[in-house]
Amino acid sequence: MAADVATADHDAVLAANRAFYRAFVERDLAAMATLWSEDGAVACIHPGWDVLVGRAAVLASWRDIFAQPTAIACRDARVLAHGDCACVICHETIGDGRGGGMLVATNLFVRQDGAWRLIHHQAGGVAPGAPAPPAAPATRLH
């Protein structure tokens, strides 16, 4: 049934998003390299950085970031899906999450040969005092 297919896609996208943060936490460059698309252009915008374009530049940035341990956790993941594209929007908590350590991220996945691969990531800080996000009782938006 279409609903089952949509549920399976949604779950697969969230699994890919979890794999992204697992690679981040474990500083696993090989896993990170597998997650990023090898087919076509990719881009990445780390917080405060300018845009990085191309697989080589993006993976080099992760190698540099992995030189230092980062305590990062993903929560509140939501999926905006449209055909073979899925955009995951989530919070990233850095450190213990206090003292302004919350980011909000966009992770854009595309389906290639049955697997969801990243083509773009942007993360940026949420200013202290920013309005609270709406409740997210379910991660499914579409």
Added chain:
Amino acid sequence: MAADVATADHDAVLAANRAFYRAFVERDLAAMATLWSEDGAVACIHPGWDVLVGRAAVLASWRDIFAQPTAIACRDARVLAHGDCACVICHETIGDGRGGGMLVATNLFVRQDGAWRLIHHQAGGVAPGAPAPPAAPATRLH
């Protein structure tokens, strides 16, 4: 030919992106409302804000932003395309562009009934001293 179709899509996506910034500069809420998808979920992350989810919240944020004039210009637009999704990554220059007034943005469009509609926007600041972006001799990446 496939190449012509791709070129037409690419041009149409960039036109939609220009229309987004034109609506922004002209504080044209009706035009902005037309640009955002009415079919399915949408989200928006303004610089420093938390994520806004849903068409009503997103359009309300633009109404609030439009209460004040903003000198904003888009440049260096690049397209990451994948089927009926197209992600435009660009710089946003605020004011005269000096004094840390540069942002980098992700605008995610999907094709619906032949038109490219926004389903997500994220913009964030580029820290002074961030590495310069790679040269962008062409806006086509994929």
